[in-house]
Amino acid sequence: MGNLSSSNEKKPLPIDTIFKLPANLPIWPQGGGFGSGIIDLGGLKVLQISTFNKIWTTLEGGQNDLGAAFFEPTQIPQGFFSLGHYSQPNNKPLFGWVLVAKDESNGALKNPIDYTLVWSSKAQKIKQDKDGYIWLPIAPNGYSPLGHIVTTTPEKPSLDRIQCVRSDLTDQCEINTWIWGKDKKIDEKGINVHNVRPSNRGTQAPSVLVGTFLAHVGEIKNSPLPISCLKNSNFMSFSSMPNLPQVKALAQNYSPLMYLHPNEKFQPCSIKWYFTNGALLYKKGEEENPIDIDPLGSNLPQGGSNDGSYWLDLPKDKANRERVKKGTLKVGLIDNISLGKIGEHIGDWEHVTLRISNFNGELKSVYFSQHSNGQWLDASQVEFQSGNKSVTYSSLNGHAIYSKAGLVLQGVSDIGIKNETKKSDMVVDFGDGFEIVSGEYLGDEVVEPSWLNFFRQWGPKITYDLGEELKKLDKVIPGLKLPNELLGEEGPTGPKLKRNWNGDEV
Numbered sequence: 261m262g263n264l265s266s267s268n269e270k271k272p273l274p275i276d277t278i279f280k281l282p283a284n285l286p287i288w289p290q291g292g293g294f295g296s297g298i299i300d301l302g303g304l305k306v307l308q309i310s311t312f313n314k315i316w317t318t319l320e321g322g323q324n325d326l327g328a329a330f331f332e333p334t335q336i337p338q339g340f341f342s343l344g345h346y347s348q349p350n351n352k353p354l355f356g357w358v359l360v361a362k363d364e365s366n367g368a369l370k371n372p373i374d375y376t377l378v379w380s381s382k383a384q385k386i387k388q389d390k391d392g393y394i395w396l397p398i399a400p401n402g403y404s405p406l407g408h409i410v411t412t413t414p415e416k417p418s419l420d421r422i423q424c425v426r427s428d429l430t431d432q433c434e435i436n437t438w439i440w441g442k443d444k445k446i447d448e449k450g451i452n453v454h455n456v457r458p459s460n461r462g463t464q465a466p467s468v469l470v471g472t473f474l475a476h477v478g479e480i481k482n483s484p485l486p487i488s489c490l491k492n493s494n495f496m497s498f499s500s501m502p503n504l505p506q507v508k509a510l511a512q513n514y515s516p517l518m519y520l521h522p523n524e525k526f527q528p529c530s531i532k533w534y535f536t537n538g539a540l541l542y543k544k545g546e547e548e549n550p551i552d553i554d555p556l557g558s559n560l561p562q563g564g565s566n567d568g569s570y571w572l573d574l575p576k577d578k579a580n581r582e583r584v585k586k587g588t589l590k591v592g593l594i595d596n597i598s599l600g601k602i603g604e605h606i607g608d609w610e611h612v613t614l615r616i617s618n619f620n621g622e623l624k625s626v627y628f629s630q631h632s633n634g635q636w637l638d639a640s641q642v643e644f645q646s647g648n649k650s651v652t653y654s655s656l657n658g659h660a661i662y663s664k665a666g667l668v669l670q671g672v673s674d675i676g677i678k679n680e681t682k683k684s685d686m687v688v689d690f691g692d693g694f695e696i697v698s699g700e701y702l703g704d705e706v707v708e709p710s711w712l713n714f715f716r717q718w719g720p721k722i723t724y725d726l727g728e729e730l731k732k733l734d735k736v737i738p739g740l741k742l743p744n745e746l747l748g749e750e751g752p753t754g755p756k757l758k759r760n761w762n763g764d765e766v
Contacts, residue, residue, distance in 0.1 A: 273319075275329050279353035279640035281623060283647035286513060288621050289505035295621045299500045301468065302493025303365035304429050307340055308471075308619040309333040310357045315345065315410045316392035318381070321442045326350040328440035328453060330392065330410040336360050341369060341423040344407010344472030344487070347439050347453055355640040357617075358407070358471035359490070361423065369423040372397035372405065375416045378475045379451045382414070386442055394475045396486060399424035404488040406430070407472030430488035431467040432459045435480060439473060451477050458489045462763035466495035500618040507696060514623050515691025516612045517649050519665070521656035522684035528610070528654075530693065531557065531711055538575035544568060550576075557711030564715055566753055571717040609718070609752055610659050612652055612690065613765055626650050627765045630660040630679075634765055637663055649689075653681035711754070718752050 288295045298307050312331035319327040331346045340360040348356050363369040375395040382391045390412045397405040403424040409417045438446055439453040446452055453475045458467030468490035476486075502510060520527070529537075532555050540550035541560060550573065553559065561570050574580075613627035615636075623639050642663055643651040653662045660679050662668060668679040755761055 273326060273350045274352050275348060275350040275354050277353040279355040281639065281648050282644045285621060286509065289503070289509055291503045291506065292501070293499040294502040294506050294618055296500075297619055299492075299618060300364070300494055301429065301490060304368045304425065304490070305340075305362040305364050306359045306468070306490065307337065307362070308357050308617060309336060309360050311335045312346060312354070312356075316381075316412055317350070317389045318392070318440060319350070319387035319389070321386060321444065322351075322440035322453075323349040323438070324351040325444050327387070329354075330394075331356070332410070333358050333360060342421065343423060343425070343470055344405075345410050346471060347410075347473040349439055352638065353640045355638055356471065359468070361425065361490075368426050368429055370400050370403050370426075371419040372422060372424050373400050373419070374398040375409070377416075378408065379477055380414070384442070396475075397422055397424055402427055404430045406470050406487055406489065408475055408487070425488070425490065427488075429491055429493065431491040432484045433457060433467075433487065433489040434459045434485065435474065448479050449477075451475065456485065456487065456489070459484075464762055466492045468492050502618075502621075504696070506621075508694070510616060510621065511691050511694045513648055514614055514616070515649060515689060515694065516614070516626070516652050517645055518612070518652045518654055518661065518688040518690065519681070519683045520654050520686040520688070521680060521682050522686070524654070524656055524684070524686065526657060526659070527686075528659075528688060531709075535711075538580050539572050540575065542571050542573055544570070554710075556709060557714065560710055560714040561716070562710065562713045566716050566757065569716070570714075572719060609755055609758070610654070610661060611755075611760075612650070612661060613760065614650070623648060623650070626652075626663070628652060628661045628663055629765075630662070631658070634661075635663075636765065649691075653683070655679035655681050712756060714754055715757055716753070718754060 293299065298305055311334045313334050315330050315332050317327060317329045322328050327350045328347055329350055331348075333342055333346065336342060337360075340362045342358075342360055344358060346356050346358045348354065361369060375397055378394045378396050380391065380393045381388055382393075393411045393414060395409045395411065395417055397409070399405050404427050405422075405424050407422070409422055411417055433456040436455040436457040439455060441447045441452045442450055453473055456472070456474050457469055458465065460467045470489050472487065474480075474485060474487055518528075535553040535557060536555050539553055541553050542550045551559070553572070611629050613629075614623060615625040615627070616623055625636050625638050626642050627636050628634055639650075645651050651663075653665055654660070655662065655668070656679075658679055660668075662679065662681050665681050665683055667681075759765075
């Protein structure tokens, strides 16, 4: 059977602990549907469930070779029904949820007509608490399954244990992060369990994450996937979005803290500080006559595209240029070897994104931007301070943001860009001077600042002979290959031109 016999010496796994935020959630300001517990998607009401009954556990394979656990949602209110089970790697505390649904249109939900056995652990040589069976519902015509059921017996589950959703209320989803497989990495021929996410994501996308998982044997070659996500037909009403007082309360409760390295010379700055301390607006063909920028950016060109007609740069005189540069410069370093001009750019935008549940206002995950990419982490994997404020660390000189102090090497083999973080007395509370710059989805009248619609470069194009700089570096470290992002010298563009403004982070 391959089962693990019980033993008094069994060590607890991280998933045996249920994660909770350090501080209790406050009572959010009233108004609208945010934080009300139930969201009306139009024809279907959904509720977030975070209470589970563990069904089956594997004790090897997957992340850190610790296995994974599979759960059934419990304490489902009357009138609501399960859409699928939940799974999570064993290498972190239990912190998950799935949506359950209530039919509000007399036909939004239906029982499956049968089940297909996707995979069974019976006779598999793996450590597990018992045999596990993963089932995929077969939906009636015009309906879609949104998740799997896991059992510990070979008998098919009863048809009323899960509901399928009418297809017009669903949307396509895609594979996201890997949860588990029999080996320590994805097996292209074996069983794999993945989180899924909506294919269509972003602030203007109606797709809704369900919280279920996808189990499949071998590569997924067919599109769409055999399970779907939900679709919010009431999307344009923004009924579940927070209003202005609620946004301010969320910022007060969750605004991250960012530690700068004790040797950091280049400080972050606000937009107003950048403008009032000498940043200048340049126009192509009139480079010798730059103009001062209004503290609110009201004289910046609006809209258009990043066509090279305008850009921002630092003061021309050396003293002021160096003074302002200390709030904006980004320079890449390899170990203690300077890259010279390579990787230098001015006016960079760094950010942390918080993903918060519209059901109850609970922080679910944090995104740490790191150069041209970044990383999502569950709240259970984040350090907290002063209640529910997540702690972040800005890397020395490079300003990539990480969740822990230490050293991250970005590159190949043992050579790369050194991202070093450490706590110091220099700490930034993102909530200080909190400002809402766009109210498009808040249901409130918020006037966007002019600088937000400046679509050109927030720093100059650094001009130098890249080949010559690389030759200098090659004399110090022969054969060195730098990350591609260091080879671009264009000044960064503003936040509205980033993929996360209307889309997702990754």
